[in-house]
Amino acid sequence: MPVLTRGLTKQFRRQTAVKAVDLAVPAGAVYGFLGPNGSGKTTTIRMLLGLVRPTAGSIEMLGLPMPERAGETLRRIGALVEGPAFHPYLSGRANLARLDAADGHSDARTSAHRIDAALDRVGLLAAATKRYRAYSLGMRQRLAIANALLMPRDLLILDEPTNGLDPQGTREVRHLVGDLAADGATVLVSSHLLAEVEQMCSHVGVMFEGELVSQGSMADLAAGTTKTVRVDTDRTADAARVLAELGLTEVTSTPTRVSAVLGPVEAAKIVPELVHADVPVLGFSVQSPSLEDVFVSLTGEGFDVSG
Numbered sequence: 001m002p003v004l005t006r007g008l009t010k011q012f013r014r015q016t017a018v019k020a021v022d023l024a025v026p027a028g029a030v031y032g033f034l035g036p037n038g039s040g041k042t043t044t045i046r047m048l049l050g051l052v053r054p055t056a057g058s059i060e061m062l063g064l065p066m067p068e069r070a071g072e073t074l075r076r077i078g079a080l081v082e083g084p085a086f087h088p089y090l091s092g093r094a095n096l097a098r099l100d101a102a103d104g105h106s107d108a109r110t111s112a113h114r115i116d117a118a119l120d121r122v123g124l125l126a127a128a129t130k131r132y133r134a135y136s137l138g139m140r141q142r143l144a145i146a147n148a149l150l151m152p153r154d155l156l157i158l159d160e161p162t163n164g165l166d167p168q169g170t171r172e173v174r175h176l177v178g179d180l181a182a183d184g185a186t187v188l189v190s191s192h193l194l195a196e197v198e199q200m201c202s203h204v205g206v207m208f209e210g211e212l213v214s215q216g217s218m219a220d221l222a223a224g225t226t227k228t229v230r231v232d233t234d235r236t237a238d239a240a241r242v243l244a245e246l247g248l249t250e251v252t253s254t255p256t257r258v259s260a261v262l263g264p265v266e267a268a269k270i271v272p273e274l275v276h277a278d279v280p281v282l283g284f285s286v287q288s289p290s291l292e293d294v295f296v297s298l299t300g301e302g303f304d305v306s307g
């Protein structure tokens with residue numbers, strides 16, 4: 001597990017910002033750390049990176065205890081936390097050269113090569129000599145990610161990398177995250193946008209009021225919740241009877257559609273039974289709840305989907 005925490009807790013003076021969080025980020029995952037603003041994501045990430053001292057709990061990063069082994073682990077971790085300070089009048093390449101030179105672990109002899117490789121990785125090589133101030137927001141964020149990629153990394157931690165970006169910049173960064181994962185890095189990426197996590201991530205951890213209320217693969221999360229079945233037909237009363245006889249629950253009808261909760265019933269049995277009962281099936285679907293449905297069922301609250 002590239003990231004593993006036990007009972008991770010942070011108490012500020014009046015408030016427990018992070019409450020006994022057990023994070024488990026498996027190798028190769030794009031783990032979406034999802035939660036509304038103020039739910040404790042940034043504080044958790046800052047504890048992982050040793051920027052904030054936990055009140056309680058333990059952290060393992062890349063299999064080693066933190067902060068005891070920070071010297072070994074941090075050089076294998078690329079992080080984007082609160083954008084590094086870029087100089088507006090220097091080019092993208094010159095900015096990376098400054099930051100690389102400031103990194104005590106970097107090798108000056110390989111610097112030029114590593115910088116161009118990182119710029120290439122984020123698609124900024126052609127704009128390498130442009131001044132930072134002339135970069136779009138998406139380019140600025142990609143430069144910040146390039147900075148995290150100056151050294152080979154096993155784990156990338158990106159705190160809200162699409163925050164403040166326009167739709168084009170957002171797309172650029174989402175693609176980049178997918179590419180980085182395809183290259184074999186494990187990525188922990190925080191977001192307050194449900195749709196973004198749904199599109200970009202293989203795994204999700206849901207934070208709410210300082211607690212990790214759920215985590216797992218996207219598939220597990222959907223499987224653990226209630227699937228619903230819809231049948232479009234002009235004989236809804238008969239269809240409803242068949243579904244109830246099969247053992248589906250919460251059967252409801254409109255004039256043209258019957259919906260019900262699937263439960264343990266095998267979905268493949270439904271259409272043959274309907275046909276057998278002479279119910280014309282004009283449409284049939286089995287629906288897994290969206291991440292939004294899951295969030296609402298976990299927290300009892302709606303999620304501001306638009307962000």
Ligand SMILES: Nc1ncnc2c1ncn2[C@@H]1O[C@H](COP(=O)(O)OP(=O)(O)OP(=O)(O)O)[C@@H](O)[C@H]1O
Pocket residue numbers: 012013015017035036037038039040041042043044192
């Ligand atoms: N240094 C601090 N001192 C006191 N309270 C803090 C401090 N840092 C964070 N908090 C509080 O802890 C809670 C969690 O904040 P945190 O920034 O971790 O949330 P978040 O999920 O990352 O939200 P955002 O997306 O807005 O950054 C908030 O209520 C915040 O006000």
